[in-house]
Structures are given as C-alpha cells and as structure tokens.
Amino acid sequence: MNKIKRRSVDPVFSMCVQPSFIIGTNNEDGSPNFAPITWVSATQEEDEGYLLVISMFGTKKTKTNVLRTGIFSANLVSADMLPLMDYFGSRHARDGRKDGIPYSVSRGEKLDVPVLDQSRWVYECEVAHTLETGNSATFFCRIRGIQMDERLHCGDIFDVDLTVLDPVVYSGKYHSLGKVLGNIGDFLK
Ligand SMILES: Cc1cc2nc3c(=O)[nH]c(=O)nc-3n(C[C@H](O)[C@H](O)[C@H](O)COP(=O)(O)O)c2cc1C
Numbered sequence: 001m002n003k004i005k006r007r008s009v010d011p012v013f014s015m016c017v018q019p020s021f022i023i024g025t026n027n028e029d030g031s032p033n034f035a036p037i038t039w040v041s042a043t044q045e046e047d048e049g050y051l052l053v054i055s056m057f058g059t060k061k062t063k064t065n066v067l068r069t070g071i072f073s074a075n076l077v078s079a080d081m082l083p084l085m086d087y088f089g090s091r092h093a094r095d096g097r098k099d100g101i102p103y104s105v106s107r108g109e110k111l112d113v114p115v116l117d118q119s120r121w122v123y124e125c126e127v128a129h130t131l132e133t134g135n136s137a138t139f140f141c142r143i144r145g146i147q148m149d150e151r152l153h154c155g156d157i158f159d160v161d162l163t164v165l166d167p168v169v170y171s172g173k174y175h176s177l178g179k180v181l182g183n184i185g186d187f188l189k
Contacts (some may be wrong), residue, residue, distance in 0.1 A: 015171055018040070019038065019170070020077035020085060022035065022036050022084065022119070025069065026071075026114065031097065034084075035062040035088050036077065039055035040053070045140075049143065051140045056136065057135055057136040078119070079167075082174060082186075084101065085168065086187040104118075120166075121149065122146070122148075124143070124146075125144065126141060162177060
C-alpha cells in the first residue's frame with residue numbers, strides 16, 4: 001500500500017466535501033426565496049428518524065426566514081441547475097425578487113414551502129433544534145417529506161443511485177461525480 005506523501009500547512013483551509021442544495025423559504029409577504037447552502041449534513045435523534053443539519057451564517061434572508069417560519073425546502077442541485085445555483089448565490093433577497101432567470105416553483109406536498117420544479121430530490125424540512133455559534137445558526141430539522149425523481153428506484157434507504165441525481169459537489173469549486181465543473185461565477189449569464 002502506498003503511503004501518501006503529505007505536507008503540513010496552516011489550518012486555513014476549510015475544505016469539506018459538501019453537497020449542494022438550494023434552500024427555498026417563504027418571505028413575510030408569502031413570496032418564495034431561494035439561496036444555495038452547502039453546509040448540509042445529517043444526524044439522527046432517538047426514534048425520530050433522520051435530522052437534516054444545515055448551517056447558515058450572517059444575516060441573509062434565507063436564515064431570517066427559517067428562524068421566523070421554522071420550515072424550508074432543500075432542493076438537491078444537479079449539474080444542470082448550476083446557472084440557478086450561481087444566480088441565487090449571487091443575489092440577496094433584500095435587494096429584490098430573484099426573478100432575473102427563468103425557473104418554476106411549486107408548493108411542498110407536506111409543508112407549505114416553495115419547491116424548485118427542476119430539482120430531482122427535495123426534502124421538506126421543519127426545524128427541531130437551533131444552535132447559534134457566533135453569527136451562524138445551525139438548524140437540526142425533521143424531514144417531513146421527500147420528493148424523488150421518478151427515475152430513481154431505491155430498494156432501501158441506502159440504495160440511491162447518485163448518477164441519476166447527478167449531484168453537484170462543492171469544495172470551493174463545483175464538481176460533478178468525478179469531474180470538475182468550474183468555479184463560482186462560471187455559470188452566471
Ligand atoms: C456555492 C455556494 C455555497 C454557499 N453555501 C452557503 C452555506 O453553506 N451557508 C451560508 O450561510 N451561505 C452559503 N452561501 C451564501 C448564500 O447562498 C448567499 O449569501 C445568498 O446570496 C443568500 O441569499 P439570501 O440573502 O436571499 O438569503 C453559499 C453560496 C454559494 C454560491
């Protein structure tokens with residue numbers, strides 16, 4: 001077995017292999033807002049099934065909407081959704097509606113949250129616990145509903161063919177499974 005030759009560097013990198021989700025929330029006036037969030041993971045609470053763990057920093061609208069309503073959708077980003085990811089991530093809801101790019105929205109099936117029609121896997125989430133650290137809030141959320149692409153045929157909970165979902169993996173750059181797709185901004189029109 002090869003021993004990888006590594007070098008020590010200062011702990012300034014925050015490299016973490018991150019899944020890409022676009023979070024859908026309700027504004028005060030009921031209009032939808034979407035923003036990419038990649039600090040997403042999962043854990044479990046006794047007898048409560050999975051909890052989605054998601055972290056948001058600063059004062060972004062997505063965060064204040066989740067704090068206010070306690071519900072949101074997490075729309076998995078497939079490679080064909082990168083223009084949406086870049087667009088939603090480069091705009092702030094406080095600067096106006098994010099309607100400069102075409103996309104269509106439905107409502108959740110379990111919760112009253114906005115859902116992106118283009119997403120192949122959608123979680124409908126309700127916050128169970130919130131942990132504040134500095135200017136970040138980490139939400140531990142019950143998954144109230146999952147909508148999955150009809151082309152997926154999952155035998156059990158561990159049997160999900162990611163190639164059907166074609167998820168974007170984020171590390172500071174965007175990747176597909178096995179392929180570098182580019183950097184933030186490459187997909188802005
Ligand atoms: C690739 C990417 C990943 C991001 N991940 C996060 C994240 O994990 N947590 C976070 O708080 N913001 C994250 N952001 C930043 C928000 O998406 C961005 O601030 C957005 O404009 C917020 O929109 P809003 O003000 O409408 O909520 C990410 C942005 C991009 C482009």
